[in-house]
Amino acid sequence: MQNKKPASLPPGPSPLPIIGNVLDLGDGKRTVDVFRSLRKKYGDIFCLSLGSYWVVVVNGQDNLREIFVKNGKSTSDRPPLYTINIFKNKGIVSSNGSNWKAQRAFTISKLREFGFGKKSFESSIIDELNQFLQWMQQYKGKPLALKGILNASTANSLMQIILGKRFDYKDPKYCDFLEIFNQIITSPALNGPVNFMPWLANLPGDFFGVKADTLKLDKVIDYFKNEIQEHKRTFDEDNIRDFIDVYLKEMKIQERSTSNMLNEDQLASVLTDFFGGGTETTATVIKWTILLLLNNMTVQNKMRQEIEEVIGSGRLPTLADKPKMPYCEAVILESLRFGNIGPLSLPHLVSEEIVYKDLYVIPKGSVIIPCLDSVAFDEKWFPESHVFKPERFIDEKGNLCNEDKIVTFSLGRRVCPGESLARMELFLYLTSMVQRFEFLPVEGENPPPVDPLKGLLNSPQPYNFRAIATQ
């Protein structure tokens, strides 16, 4: 609970005693829809009182840049919310300060060296993609759903690089794993009042269901801890197999350094972060794109025509083809915008008071939310923003444009470190899928609706469709 609201804070609905603005979050509504209405009423920057926090929501491209890039030094920590704490404040997603910097910088530089976002990683994505296309082929045009298999496939590319192995799509342990992350991301409990009032989780029993979510995540961390032990047993510094080996090698080098922050616990959390950050996200954008293509056959046909002209049908697309395929790229950008999978990004914490344009003072300790949704559907940037229109990313000469208007991967110091991998996967999966199959609604049915589900991630409703082989 907060004291009286200081006049220097941004405007917002008046908080009630004890419960603050919990009721303003609406009953059963998507938080992003509530924030859209609050923005209309209170302006681009507004403030709520939730639990023991002032929560400041930032809308609009310019304000986001000012607060999360220009003032990045004061807005790049994570707040101690329940959803963040279950990640143990280790690794990258949930850690802060020098540990966050060390884990993030080390991970990004080593993954880059090791192939992340580079051509050498392309072949393992293509191997995985081949398995996925075969899976799709076996339906022979009968209705199918993308559900878990797509997640299993995109996650496998990541597994190859961090664990040096892939899993069979039907491996029960692997399916269990993917299901755990799906449940955490769609958990209404973690999105609810416990998030801002973590003490509620300490009440006897598990009324809010959050203890169950924590135990599920612990299972994943334990799995990675076992993998680390197995890697240590077979470690050979002259034969570095994957990211775990790279980390173990560096741990040895830094063993005696006083500033050493690398250890096995941190490594298990970094692996969990990458697995969590890298599976649902990319797969969800692919699901959005296929859904949007089912609803926009002209776009689907134009994509296939470009693939036919640049590649033909004799081989799968590669990253080298990308510069010659602006229309396919535009479809991916528009799907990233329209699918808007992380409309509120992840919460940040204000670590030093910010005086914003002499208008407001945002106190130290406030939670601050980058509302990425406000850019994706900004009519100034994207006229007719509720229409799926890849052409908005193509200029009059037929070249790709407006790429920098996309903020789906967030901005500032916490910007998604998996963006290059995600962009590689999106291009290779989507162009290969459209090359090999025509996507159609289930016979006799309309295309499935494009409404999102309620949850931490903006996912489409599950849908069935037909994939008819093009050759």
Ligand code: HEM
């Ligand atoms: C289309 C796919 C993806 C989207 C849209 C996406 C989006 C995001 C967003 C919005 C954030 C929050 C940034 C912030 O706090 O402001 C984030 C963070 C993060 N993402 Fe991604 N992501 C994607 C794929 C991936 C992949 C493939 C990986 C890993 C391989 C990954 C790993 C992470 C990690 C570790 C963080 C935490 C960064 C930090 O706290 O410093 N993401 N991502």
